[in-house]
């Protein structure tokens with residue numbers, strides 16, 4: 505564990521440096537009039553200032569010695585411009601094609617690929633066997649998509665989830681209509697229900713107030729999914745830091761300033777913890793329904809919390825879409841987690857982008873070290889491989905999906 509501690513400390517130092525860069529306004533400060541001047545431990549170095557335990561360095565300075573802040577000789581580059589070249593020379597094992605066939609349980613709009621043979625070739629090259637299109641829509645739209653899949657030469661390569669129109673819940677007739685439409689969507693070939701993040705953030709009840717994820721008006725929908733033996737994949741909230749102040753301590757600062765509409769301040773949205781509580785309440789109210797937490801329930805940065813959830817809620821599974829950077833920055837804990845909970849994890853990606861899938865294969869399959877993520881603004885840190893065993897990989901890539909989503913094509917898979 506020594507190596508992981510060292511890595512962690514390095515990351516923290518890097519982030520502290522980045523924070524200082526963010527805080528830095530113009531050029532380096534003169535360093536005059538700083539706190540604790542004259543304490544002596546600055547060694548008389550020009551411009552250094554002392555701080556007390558718990559204090560932060562002034563803007564433009566960083567803690568270069570314990571409780572001693574130093575300015576930079578040259579003006580520091582901004583967080584946007586700082587792109588250090590790594591000098592680490594480590595073995596590289598690029599993985600263009602997954603070791604075993606894969607079900608991607610989290611895609612959008614992909615059922616239209618049935619008419620695009622080039623896409624099928626791309627999928628074959630990546631070893632993507634089945635894409636699950638979560639944007640199926642209502643019963644009528646599901647029928648169009650499923651009919652197109654079944655009429656194509658690729659009917660075992662795509663599946664569709666249905667969606668419920670949540671707005672207006674609690675109003676007259678809403679419940680009957682929603683339940684009937686979902687029932688019909690499943691008759692039309694939907695193999696599950698996808699819940700978008702709008703539920704909890706933006707969907708409104710009939711009376712115009714926010715519709716909570718665990719509003720009792722929705723209970724018949726969750727119960728119906730259990731009765732019909734279809735899973736619910738649910739995306740609730742956003743990464744935790746989207747709800748935090750966007751200051752120089754926020755590890756998603758750059759993303760939240762490149763895409764400011766991702767900021768989710770308390771003036772607009774409920775707090776992160778409330779949304780987690782509402783979602784987890786639905787899981788425990790409906791033990792006979794299988795739930796897949798999209799994006800690892802946003803617990804990828806806290807694997808102990810993810811473990812507690814799986815330990816206490818046996819009807820819950822977690823899916824890895826768009827949180828690869830969390831596993832790749834804590835490879836020891838993540839490898840242990842995926843091994844211990846190998847029956848509860850599913851592969852998903854969210855955005856179909858052929859150049860990005862190989863990053864997932866590399867993190868899950870290799871022991872490579874210190875390599876880049878495909879989105880630098882998500883992760884200021886490097887990734888490390890988990891080196892999962894073949895059996896764990898098979899469960900993550902397809903075996904668990906076949907169990908949790910019985911409507912997937914069940915034959916033709918390796919043992």
Ligand SMILES: [Zn+2]
Nearest residue numbers: 610612739854
């Ligand atoms: Zn999605």
